[in-house]
Amino acid sequence: MPYFLRRLLLLSFLSLFLSPALLAQTGAIRGKVLDGTRLSLPGASVRLPALGRGAVSDEDGGYLLADVPVGTHQLLVSYLGYQEFSTTVTVTDRATTTLPIELSAGLNQMGEVQVLGARLQGQAKALNEQRTNANITNVVAADQIGRFPDANVGDALKRVPGITVLNDQGEARFGLIRGTEPRFNSVTVNGERLPSAESGTRSVQLDLIPSDMVQAIEVSKTLTPDMDADAIGGTANLVTRAAPNGLRVSGTAGAGYNFLSQKVPYLGSLVVGNRFLDGKLGIIASGSYFNHRFGSDNVEAAWDRTEGGRDYLTQQEIRKYDVQRIRRSGSVSVDYRVSPNSTITLRSLYNVRDDFENRYRATYSGLKAPGSNGLTTGRYEIETKGGNGKHNARLERQKTFSNTLSGEHLIASRARLTWAGTYAYASEDRPQESYISFRTGNISLRPNTVDEEHPSVEPAAPINYATIPFRRYQLRNDNTHERDLNGRIDLLLPLQTEGPFMNSLKVGGRYRDKHKEVARSRGELVTDEDVTWGAIPTADYSDNNFLANGGGTRYRVGPAPQNSALPTFQQQFNATYEDDTYDNLSASFRADERISGGYAMLNQQLGNRFSAIAGLRVEHTYIRYQATIPADATGEGPTTEATGINSYTNFLPALHLKYNLTDNTILRAAYTNSLARPDYAALAPTRTIDASENELTEGNPNLKATTSTNFDLMAEHYFTSVGLISGGVFYKDIENFVFTTTELNYTDPVTGNTFLRYSRPLNGNSATLRGAEIAVQRQLDFLPGVLRGLGIYANYTYTSSRANGLAERTSLPGTAKHNWNTSLSYESKRLTLRVSVNRHSGFIDPEESTLTLSDGSTTFRHLDHQLQLDANAGYAFTPKLRFFVEANNLTNQPLRYYQGSRSRTLQSEYYNARFNAGLKFDL
The missing domain is CATH 2.60.40.1120 (Carboxypeptidase-like, regulatory domain)
Incomplete structure (x- = not known):
């Protein structure tokens, strides 16, 4: 614990026990x-x-x-309500x-x-908490989440003002708050940060956590000094269920249909809780299960530019995915009231998601600019991805586990002491991930880019698959794990406890010890035997209903090895495993971070309606990253242990103002400072050579944390009939944002080689982000007759950003200019109906933004605008038993990326619509 924090806590305790106020009878x-x-x-x-x-x-x-x-x-x-x-x-x-x-x-x-109807009671909980919070927040209660057809917490978050999401296989995976990339935001469980299960990022995978496992979602868009500072955009706090005040048994059981896979998904959940020992002991346990067979139809392309400025297609892939996603989650909360002044609580949350995936891919690559006859030459490759496990499919298993023991104690009927210790863990395992491919080169191809939104490539002559030579069998075993061990202590000390100028002092500190390790094991199965097309079981995976075709036939996967060929290959061809030492070392690293922080903040009442929170948070970061660097791309020479060490301290003042015009009309203003630490992959001292593309990529342990000074204004009016209208503006002044720079024809001082491209992350100069948001929630109970059952939920957010000092970049990755949600509902005594629309405009892809072309120019990978239409309905047979039906993605919205011009497709992936139906009970 830092020296200043120890002194601050000591002085606070002394002021507590030496205060003359303790002599009074209280x-x-x-x-x-x-x-x-x-x-x-x-x-x-x-x-x-x-x-x-x-x-x-x-x-x-x-x-x-x-x-x-x-x-x-x-x-x-x-x-309210x-x-x-x-x-x-x-x-x-x-x-x-x-x-x-x-x-x-x-x-x-x-x-x-x-x-109040059942839906309004859930909305009332969320709005009351939002109204009474000290900072600018949005709150969604569990039963309000249940009124939308959202499977995971990411899908639930996209309904909140100012949040867009990045999707994976049709579900929300990462959240972007107020136009900032995922790294700029944090995800916490009961106030404690979750680690990331993926290798190179700090971002938490939201599709790991089912929406029915949380009691509420609290999105803090401004940070008070007692909150961790690593959230420039904001913090999404997932509140798990607390023990009820009596016996509670509730659950869900349902099934549905996926229109792409034509398979039935299954889902279920159960919550059981009660209080014992005259109410002193509370226990609640909940579990959730989700089993979904689905897929996607995908087309991807790559573009380049000639020296004369002519854009042309260099590669096209046609992919068909078959996926089974099994999500299991469990949570337990136990609280025990030791005395009227002391309570101890234990909360645990465990999530695991298994993705079993097969992918069938046809690739045209190595295309040059076509000649006057419209033809060019290139390679044609067919590949099947799978594994040795269930369904002969590749398994990706991601886990998160969070376990927190906390306490709350009232000292001398006056001061409140709280503490918590947390052990959190996340991991990703990909065992026996297998790829088998056949490839032929130097064939004549005819690219068609007249319609750049739907580019295509076809062979100039029919392909004889029997003559395509075997290329390789790749085998991968990757593991990532991150451990977060941390503790915090907070002391709230009332100072002036009566009159219009009441105040209190809150001080505290946190220590966090993080460890992340990425281990890659990759190689090939090699054989001296003759592997021919005829020796491998194959099937034609072309689909007349391939969604990217739009009813046509331009995209066909064609014949490919069956997934059953993967687990039998080694024995069938007497193959041996050869490890790719260089590839494994160049992508593996170990990271240790130690973060110590402390704060002091004064909560000051300034009359009956005006209050302020002023304070300072200080965080010190120490990072140590290690990687093993091979001497050359063969991996056979000597290796070097590379270590990167960095440390820095951030001072983060904050001021929050709140003015109650009336009991239900509130004005808020905030001046805050926050930060975002670089991603692990950017910091690790790794060194990767791609010999086939003649490219060198390095990490940068000397990267600085991105910092932001934030200004916010918000006005809120809450309706007594349970509703809200709010509007606000925000501005962020960002320093040291991280971007990837690419240098052409780079001479490497280590090897003396000249690489076509050299890439590494650097800190940028500065950036600004500004925006505005409005939100309306209201039951239209002022309308006559049956129209009183209508309700509206709508919000709109505008964001704009600009990065300074980089001529080729005008906005930050993740900034969607327009983002809006609209939901129209109808509720009677038994029936509820809802139609929901979520839309955001396009933005620069925060995961892979910069594309450098052969002529040295730079373009960007953009996520295209998206509009998703969902609907759901429910019917209450009794107050404790309800039927539900929900439909997602009714417009078959694709996940689409483009390069430079919006018409130039990089990727289009389609999922089709799906629906679920079932029963919910609450005993």
């Missing part, structure tokens, strides 16, 4: 705010109006009022009074109490 009030079904209500406003004091209930509905003068006080509780609650409570000296509160759902309209 006590505390604590309890839970519940609804009529005994479910917790987060974000409730709990007030002692005579003292001008108040508190907000946490995600478990718990509240705490500390340092309350002895005596009898009136207590008021308010919550619920009737106000009032009672009296008596406080005794140095004692904690426990007061549970139960609110009645309903709205006072025209002298009548209107009971």
Whole structure:
């Protein structure tokens, strides 16, 4: 722990125990705010109006009022969509009074109490928490998530204002908050950061976590000093379920249909929880299972430019994927109230996703610019990807595990001490990933680029597959794991506890120890026997309904080896394994990071309606990366152990202002500072030579963290009938963003060789990002008759960025200029209907943005705009049993990338529509 932090905590404890206020007679009030079904209500406003004091209930509905003068006080509780609650409570000296509160759902309209529908109760929880938070946030409650047809938390996040997502196989994988790339954002579970399961990135795979495993999703777009600073765009916090206040059993069972694979997916979940020992012990366990057979139809292309400025096609791939995705998740939460002033909680979340994948690919490569006759020469290759496991398919297994032990303690009825220790782990395993390919070269090809959006290549003469020579059998075994061990401690000390200028001081610190290791093992199965086309079982994988064709026949995968040929190859041809030493060493590395941070922040009330949070966070980062560097591309020469060490300290001041024009109209402003550490692959001192392309790529351990100074303004109005209208603007001044530079005809000082391309990451100068967002949620209950059941959920975000100092780049990767969501719903006593549209404009691909052409010019890989249409419906047979049906991707929106001009396709991948139906119960 840093020296300044130790001194700060010591002074805080001394001020606590030496304060004259402790000589006064005070006590505390604590309890839970519940609804009529005994479910917790987060974000409730709990007030002692005579003292001008108040508190907000946490995600478990718990509240705490500390340092309350002895005596009898009136207590008021308010919550959007619920009737106000009032009672009296008596406080005794140095004692904690426990007061549970139960609110009645309903709205006072025209002298009548209107009971809330089930959907509005979930929306009320989210909006109350959002309204009472100190910073700018968006909150989505679990039952609100369940009203959209979203399978994982990434798909749920894309409904939040200002968030776009990067998809993989038709599901959201990474989130981009307010136009920033995934590295600029963080994903936490119960406030503790999750590690990444992928090799080179810090970004968390959102498709690992089912949406039905969380109690709420909280997106913080501005950071208070007590939050980790590594989130320039924002933080998505996944709140897992806390133990209920009585017996709770709920679950889901369903199945569906995928229109591409023509297979049936299965899904199910179960939640069981209760309290024991007179309410002191709470336990809840939940599990989720998802089994989906699906696929995708994919076309990819590569483009280059002649010295005369003529663009031409250099490669085209036609791919057909067959995938089975099995997602399993489980969570447990145990809390024990040691005394009225102390609670210990253990929370665990485990997720595993297995992707079994076969890919059949036809590739035309090595194309030159065509001549006047429209012909050129090139290679033709056919390849099958699979493995030795289930379905003879490649297995990609990703896991995350987060385990947190935490405590909350009230000291002398006045100060609140919280602590937590977390062990988190993530991994990715790809065992026995296999590729078998046949290739022929120097054949005559006819590229067709008249329609650059649908370019194609076809042989000038029919191909005799029986004469295509065997190329190779590749075998890969890759492993990535990341471990995060960290602890934190926080102390909240009330200073002035009465009157219009109440304040409190909060101090704390965190220490994080991270370790990441990437191990690659790749090679080939070689044989002296004659491997011919006829010796391998093959099949024609062309599909007359191939979605990229749009009803035509221009794209055909053609014959390819069957996946059953992969596990039998070694024995059939008496093959031996030869390791690719260079390839394995050049991509493997080890990383250690130690991050220590501390903060102090003052929460100051400035009258009855105005409040401010001012503070400073300091984070020190130490990084040590190691890699083994071979002397040359053969991998047979001597190796060198390369080590990169770097350390730096960031000082991050913050100021948050909040003004309540009325109880339900709030103005917010924030000045904050945040950072984003470079990705692991960029920092690791690796050195990779691609001999076939004559390219050299290196990492850069000296990269600096990207920092940002942020300014935010937001206005929010909350409707008592459960709704919201909000609007705001934001601005980010970014320094040291990371980009990849490519140098042509580079002479390498290590080997003396001249490489066609040399690439490595560098820090850029500066960048700016600005934007605006508006959001509306409202039940249209002011309409007459049956129209009162209509509701609207809509938001729009505009973002614009500019990178300075790089003539070829005008915007940052991940910045979508326009992003909007619209959802129209209808709810009656039993029936709910919803149609949802999610759309974003195109942006530079944050995963692989720069493309350098042969003439030295640079172009970019863009993700094209996307529009997805979803629909779902539900019917409640009873208040505890509901039927649901949901449909995704009704417009068959492809995942499309383009180069330079929007018409020039790099990739188009189609998934078709899918739907699920089933039952939800809540006992």
